[in-house]
Amino acid sequence: MALADRVTVIRQGKIAFSAAVAETSGEEIASHIVDGSNPVGGEIRRGTPGPVVLDVAGLSAEAVEKSHPLHDISFAVHSGEIVGLAGVAGNGQVELMEALSGLRQAKGRVELAGIDLGGLDAERRRAAGMGYISPDRRHEGLVIDASIEENAIAGSHRASPISNGLWVDRGAMKRVALERLNRLSVKYGALRDPVASLSGGNQQRVVFARETAGSPQLLLVSQPTRGVDLNGIAAIHSILRDFRDAGGAVLLVSEELDELQMLSDRIMVMAQGRIVGALDADADRREIGRLMVMEGVGA
Known part of the structure; x- marks a missing residue:
């Protein structure tokens, strides 16, 4: 809105709207981004919030390289x-x-x-009860050339029963990997096959199998169904709901508004490194869209 002469909205691979900036508004653009409709298909089942699990107050961070700074972020996520x-x-x-x-x-x-x-690093936060699903499974969530077995037990390889501090028990490593993979019904050929041999959906199941092992209290989940087929999407949604229904807390980032409204109990909106609004998951999509595009205009 501040720099462009014309604006075009592309939704689901097609041009949904195009106009001169002088002849439109942020509200109109937002309505075309989200289509002004309600999510369709899939199961919508809300949770029952319990005690606070994640409590964040005054969180700020400087920009690093081309990243976005964070400004005074405060919120809570319940079990x-x-x-x-x-x-x-x-x-x-x-x-x-x-x-x-x-x-x-x-x-x-x-x-x-x-x-x-x-002051705690990622390893100690994990030990405290936090799981993390990266938005980029191929470069961050998995070691793509390593075996399915190695990826399934990553993060637990220094602890009992896999390791005693000096030696790795290969039998225990295999048992732990099998238990995790079977729990989430990962489809694979052999444990020693590279994880790259799996479909996108099964690669993501490996990540979830590892990150939910040990029953963490909190899952930080970014773009969980990116590059996953429809069957895989349904399975991942079921995993997230089951984790929540068992008392877990989930903070979910997704660029798919349908996915957010189907899975979430409530939705926060982020713009320009700030939390700019919080709404019920059943809120009008146009209001969510307005917050997404309006708060940062001219910043």
């Missing part, structure tokens, strides 16, 4: 709920998840079930 995080790509969602998981330095208070995570 038994999925909180969706909506926003146009590049408005700080990735940076927020990295700051919470310990992959990015940040200021402010982050508590997990009453435990102050300040």
Whole structure:
């Protein structure tokens, strides 16, 4: 709106709207981005929130290279709920998840079930009860040339029963991997096959199998169904709902508004590195879209 002469909205691979900026408004653009409709298909089942699991107050982080800074972010996620995080790509969602998981330095208070995570790195946050699903499984969530078995047990390879500190028990490693893969019905040929041999959906199931092992209290989930086929999407949605219904807390980032409204119990909207609104998951999509595009105009 500040720089362009014309604006075009592309939705689901087609041009949905095009106009001169002087002849349109942020509200009209937002309505075309989200189509002004309600999500269709799939199961919609809300959770029953319990005690606070993740408590964030005054979280801020500086920009690193081309990343977005974060500004005074405060919110809470309860057990038994999925909180969706909506926003146009590049408005700080990735940076927020990295700051919470310990992959990015940040200021402010982050508590997990009453435990102050300040100063703890990613490994110790994981040990405290946090799981992290990266938006880029091929470069961050998996070691793509390593075996299915190695990816399934990553993060647990230094602990009992797989390791005693000096030696790796190959039998225990195999048993742990099989248990995790079977629990989420991962389809594969052999444990020693490279994880790259799996479909996108099964690769993502491997990530979820690893990150939900040990029953973490919180899952940070970014773009869980990107590049996954319809059957895989349904399976991943079921995994997230089952985790929530068992008392887990989920913070979910997705660029798919349908997905956010189907899975979330409530939705926060992020723009320009700030939380600019919080709505019920059943809120009008046009209101969500308005918050996504309006708050950052002219910034």
